[in-house]
Ligand SMILES: Nc1ncnc2c1ncn2[C@@H]1O[C@H](COP(=O)(O)OP(=O)(O)O)[C@@H](O)[C@H]1O
């Protein structure tokens with residue numbers, strides 16, 4: 001194989017990287033919808049939060065409380081890089097992954113979908129779910145602040161935005177597939 005062949009662009013039908021990458025705030029449904037969408041498309045599912053927990057050997061709240069948020073963000077940055085390079089199926093990121101500038105650059109041009117949600121639904125959903133250390137105290141206020149800071153970043157990296165308020169996870173998965181024309 002010549003050097004030129006080794007670096008040739010992927011051929012027709014050959015795909016590199018995830019088929020979908022879901023971003024958005026906590027409670028948008030990235031983990032739930034990502035798994036459903038992978039099933040619907042007959043592909044594999046990966047979530048960077050699960051990758052981080054496996055690598056660290058600790059649940060996310062323990063990583064935050066024992067080692068601090070900067071350490072979690074470093075693990076997250078590495079987890080996103082590895083998953084984007086290796087994973088061909090559906091990938092969900094943690095809500096804060098887009099705060100990293102290099103991660104935003106990495107996502108440029110990839111099939112990223114921003115799952116949007118309003119405060120009321122998000123707080124209701126996360127209140128019923130696994131603990132999120134950033135929302136442990138004053139969840140409504142914290143969520144609003146997070147979203148204010150991050151909305152421009154989700155919008156910047158996304159190829160499409162799908163609203164999840166008053167929609168079932170199944171409906172949202174269908175909208176994501178439609179937005180990226182994955183079921184042509
Ligand atoms: N469209 C939806 N409607 C109602 N509940 C939802 C919806 N999407 C997710 N949920 C619920 O909200 C909680 C948080 O969802 P999750 O997928 O973990 O969100 P994220 O990964 O974006 O933080 C879960 O309990 C999940 O079952």
Ligand SMILES: O=C(O)C1=C[C@@H](OP(=O)(O)O)[C@@H](O)[C@H](O)C1
Pocket residue numbers: 024025026027030031049060093094095096097131132133134
């Ligand atoms: O928004 C954030 O900074 C976080 C979101 C969480 O993931 P989800 O967005 O899947 O809840 C998880 O990565 C961690 O608790 C931090």
Ligand SMILES: [Mg+2]
Pocket residue numbers: 030031032049092093094
């Ligand atoms: Mg999640």
